[in-house]
Amino acid sequence: MRYNLCMRILGIETSCDETAVCLIEAEGAFGPDFHFKILGNALSSQAAIHAQFGGVFPNLAKNEHSKNLVPMLTQTLDEAHALEKGLTMSFSGHRKSLEEILAREPELYEKLEEFLQKYERPNIDCIAVTAGPGLAPALWVGVNFAKALSLIWDTPIIAVDHMEGHIVMSMMKDGALAHFEFPVLSLLVSGGHTEFVLSEKFGRYKLVGRTRDDAAGEAFDKVARMLGLPYPGGPHISRLAAKARTSSEVTPHWMKLPRPMLHEDNFDFSFSGLKTAVLRIVEANTPLADEMKTVIAREFEDAVADVLVGKTLRAVDTYGANAVIMGGGVSANTHIRHRLAETLAEEGNIAKLLVCPPEFSTDNALMIALPGYFDALKKEFADPTTLVANADLSLGDRT
Ligand code: KG4
Ligand code: ZN
Numbered sequence: 001m002r003y004n005l006c007m008r009i010l011g012i013e014t015s016c017d018e019t020a021v022c023l024i025e026a027e028g029a030f031g032p033d034f035h036f037k038i039l040g041n042a043l044s045s046q047a048a049i050h051a052q053f054g055g056v057f058p059n060l061a062k063n064e065h066s067k068n069l070v071p072m073l074t075q076t077l078d079e080a081h082a083l084e085k086g087l088t089m090s091f092s093g094h095r096k097s098l099e100e101i102l103a104r105e106p107e108l109y110e111k112l113e114e115f116l117q118k119y120e121r122p123n124i125d126c127i128a129v130t131a132g133p134g135l136a137p138a139l140w141v142g143v144n145f146a147k148a149l150s151l152i153w154d155t156p157i158i159a160v161d162h163m164e165g166h167i168v169m170s171m172m173k174d175g176a177l178a179h180f181e182f183p184v185l186s187l188l189v190s191g192g193h194t195e196f197v198l199s200e201k202f203g204r205y206k207l208v209g210r211t212r213d214d215a216a217g218e219a220f221d222k223v224a225r226m227l228g229l230p231y232p233g234g235p236h237i238s239r240l241a242a243k244a245r246t247s248s249e250v251t252p253h254w255m256k257l258p259r260p261m262l263h264e265d266n267f268d269f270s271f272s273g274l275k276t277a278v279l280r281i282v283e284a285n286t287p288l289a290d291e292m293k294t295v296i297a298r299e300f301e302d303a304v305a306d307v308l309v310g311k312t313l314r315a316v317d318t319y320g321a322n323a324v325i326m327g328g329g330v331s332a333n334t335h336i337r338h339r340l341a342e343t344l345a346e347e348g349n350i351a352k353l354l355v356c357p358p359e360f361s362t363d364n365a366l367m368i369a370l371p372g373y374f375d376a377l378k379k380e381f382a383d384p385t386t387l388v389a390n391a392d393l394s395l396g397d398r399t
Helices: 047-051 058-079 092-101 106-118 136-153 162-170 216-226 234-246 272-284 290-319 334-346 366-377
Strands: 007-013 018-027 035-045 126-132 157-161 184-189 194-199 206-210 323-327 352-354
Touching (some): 007 058, 018 366, 035 058, 035 366, 058 136, 092 136, 106 136, 126 136, 126 366, 162 323, 162 366, 184 290, 206 290, 216 234, 216 272, 234 334, 272 290
Parallel strands (some): 126 157, 323 352
Antiparallel strands (some): 184 194, 194 206
């Protein structure tokens, strides 16, 4: 990597229940010259805390982010060897503004003040933060933290769309861009979203289909709850389903689940009926024997996979996509990944499947730093005085 043209981007992600910070060094325009290196990467998951409620509690998430952001920043900079003690920056001139920015996050303010009294300004060029979509109280903590750091360190901010983060993350391979061509069809499947986004070129997004009710991840979480499994349910269902796949137990006819909207001539989804169908089976068979739970998990995973794969194939065909991205938490699902990869290959399909390593499929801050870098190249900075968190931010607006 040449060091004269590279940029250091600090990524911050707090849209849901992961508090994540990452520092990357990147170089080159979007294309074969692009390279990046992760200098530091830290993540604190609140999953165990929210597990007792069976889902994410926005205000609890907000408090956890306030508590964890400075420790995650410290860990990231430490790993990057960018944490320098010494003659600390004087921020007394900014104290009042800092108090205003973090007025609703007193714990974050306290921790940040302590941090600033100890450490020098790190060598970074830009702060990329998730501005939306997500849970408003959770998003605001990250946005306000970015504003505070931007003020103290005199560093520009980039507002990043979380869903673009999942897309750009999947375009990477070994610290560079994977080989693929546009148009790219992205199947985004997470806890809050299930949608198809078409990109004719990098940075352009058109929403071509979406769920009409629950998101795929939400359905995984709700069905897991019905089966008595902890939150987040995706990995637990997946584990049970994998167990059922190794046995010869067939799915009885009465346990067959619907494949909602699979044959409809559109690119929308609906997972709420699927969830209700599982509920009926569970209610009729309570208390559920362990073997039955595994068979239900397998049938449910199969139903979701059939719908996602079937619709994706049709969308590839309709839009002439050369690459398919599957991104978001549900794309960590091994079975769905294999099914999609296999089917695309079987069909002699020209579309290449791009997925990221499972540990980067769920929320993290690298996926925010990366699009942040490309926006920084174009100097698309946010105005910290007007930047807001937007829970309903939609990629479909960027055509
Ligand atoms: O993208 P993500 O980390 O957060 C959001 O932006 O929502 O996605 C979280 C969702 C949760 O609903 C979780 O159950 C699901 O992704 N998930 C999975 C798996 N791992 C996480 N769903 C199915 N199979 C998995 N292995
Ligand atoms: Zn996500």
